[in-house]
Amino acid sequence: MKSKLGFAAIILLILSGLAMANDPGVRDTVYFCDNTIYFAVTQSDATPAGFLRLNFYNDSAVSAITIPFLYALGFATFDSVSFSQSRIESLPFKTVNFDTLNNKVLLGAVPVEEPPIAPGRGGFATLWFTALSSLAGISLDTTFFPPNNHLYFSNSSAELYTPVWKGPTILGVSVYKAGDANNNGFVDLADVVFLINYLFKFGYPAPPVPPAGDPDGGCDIDLEDVIYLVNYILKGGPAPVPGCIFPVCI
Ligand SMILES: [Ca+2]
Ligand SMILES: [Ca+2]
Ligand SMILES: [Ca+2]
Known part of the structure; x- marks a missing residue:
């Protein structure tokens, strides 16, 4: 997938000018739907694909989201990101920025002309991987990218806060026929x-x-x-x- 560095740069520009705040109400969260990636081996596909669904919860309106990952993929490779069937699918301003040299991917979404993201719980994106071996091991960590590109939500007053990341850092990998x-x-x-x-x-x-x-x-x-x-x-x-x-x- 082609990197959309321009969009990411714009999002970072927006977020870097914002003040920090506490998470309003109960703590918002970012989490995986399932902490195992299932790779299917079929007769015709020697490089099976697996995916992780990334979800988020917010109890008050959110006006911007950035979710960075540092990944270590063992015998798998990072393939792509899809926003299909997510809570932010309809937003035109979504970004996926890969840095494959440094094993980073940055996801972002900002309602620009749209209203803020309403309170709720559900999908943010689907991360796709390709397994090169049954020995695939995968870890993902959001606690990187200092000083910018943190895991951030922005409230409706344009202040940043950090939602709770509910990992885990190390993901299970299951290869099945x-x-x-x-x-x-x-x-x-x-x-x-x-x-x-x-x-x-x-x-x-x-x-x-x-x-x-x-x-x-x-x-x-x-x-x-x-x-x-x-x-x-x-x-x-x-x-x-x-x-x-x-x-x-x-
Ligand atoms: Ca909250
Ligand atoms: Ca069936
Ligand atoms: Ca069997």
């Missing part, structure tokens, strides 16, 4: 049985890696996934896809 519903490293009839038990018998466990139980990629686990797996295993049907079931994030 698409369609491996029972998570034993193989895709075979045992996964079909596992899914049937989960769907139709009381008390049987859900797939340990939820998206692995969604081989048809329909973002749910149902009978179609069972049929899809059977077709793949016994009839040469299409291979399982990564699936798109992830923990509920609020």
Whole structure:
């Protein structure tokens, strides 16, 4: 993805002129939806992609946000950032600034002609990674970039404050095979049985890696996934896809 340094520079210019304040009301927070990145290995993709959803909470209106990360990615690479389906998706003034030499990424959003970001809880952005090996280890840290580019929110009086960062610093990494519903490293009839038990018998466990139980990629686990797996295993049907079931994030 192309770096948007110009936007970032403008945001920093705006924020550097602001006074510091205390977080009004209860503490605002910035956090990951899930502290594990799931990378799906498929038959056709040797460089599986995984993502992290970044959320934020504010109990009063926010007029600017900057979220910097310093990352150490082990055997993964940083790929891109998406604001799709986030609370700030409609804002035209969003920024992603990569510094790949120094392993930094800076995210920002500023309502310019729009009203401030209303109180609420939900998505800010989705960070995408590419795994180069099953040994991928990832850490992200917001406590860097002195003296500028801190983790900042700005209140409606144009004063900066620092929300609480709810890490963790070290993220779990899980590499799974698409369609491996029972998570034993193989895709075979045992996964079909596992899914049937989960769907139709009381008390049987859900797939340990939820998206692995969604081989048809329909973002749910149902009978179609069972049929899809059977077709793949016994009839040469299409291979399982990564699936798109992830923990509920609020
Ligand atoms: Ca607050
Ligand atoms: Ca399996
Ligand atoms: Ca499905």
